[in-house]
Amino acid sequence: MRCVIQRVTRAEVTIDARSVGRIGRGLLVLVGVEQGDEAGDADWSAEKIARMRIFADDEGKMNRSVVDIDGGLLAVSQFTLHASTQKGNRPSFLRAARPEEAVPLYERFLSSLELEAARPVARGVFAADMEVSLANDGPVTILLDSRRRE
Numbered sequence: 519m520r521c522v523i524q525r526v527t528r529a530e531v532t533i534d535a536r537s538v539g540r541i542g543r544g545l546l547v548l549v550g551v552e553q554g555d556e557a558g559d560a561d562w563s564a565e566k567i568a569r570m571r572i573f574a575d576d577e578g579k580m581n582r583s584v585v586d587i588d589g590g591l592l593a594v595s596q597f598t599l600h601a602s603t604q605k606g607n608r609p610s611f612l613r614a615a616r617p618e619e620a621v622p623l624y625e626r627f628l629s630s631l632e633l634e635a636a637r638p639v640a641r642g643v644f645a646a647d648m649e650v651s652l653a654n655d656g657p658v659t660i661l662l663d664s665r666r667r668e
Contacts, residue, residue: 525658539640541590550599559664564630
């Protein structure tokens with residue numbers, strides 16, 4: 519499971535000009551499920567994101583988590599995180615999990631993140647054509663891959 523974590527001052531997902539998820543200060547998480555991912559990947563990713571210390575403390579050091587600052591969480595499914603660009607100019611998405619595998623793991627990730635963060639997670643709509651807007655704070659953008667835990 520790959521996640522792109524962005525520290526934001528605000529973020530919103532719209533579908534057909536209708537807002538479906540919105541947060542203020544917090545984390546926007548783009549989530550890509552790969553073939554072969556398991557429940558453990560979803561749980562590990564959720565725990566890591568909820569506890570990741572990327573918000574400033576009183577001394578200006580990245581030492582607080584989204585939970586510590588009572589921040590918002592917005593998760594958006596994005597299969598393109600598993601694009602292969604090695605051959606030609608058209609990306610291949612063969613490593614991305616098919617919807618029948620990806621949806622349950624994405625839902626597991628959302629449930630685990632809500633449990634770890636002790637708050638609801640705003641979200642996009644799986645497989646929908648979404649518009650995501652955000653104000654990246656820092657900018658801080660971090661790539662998390664559950665297959666690279668070491």
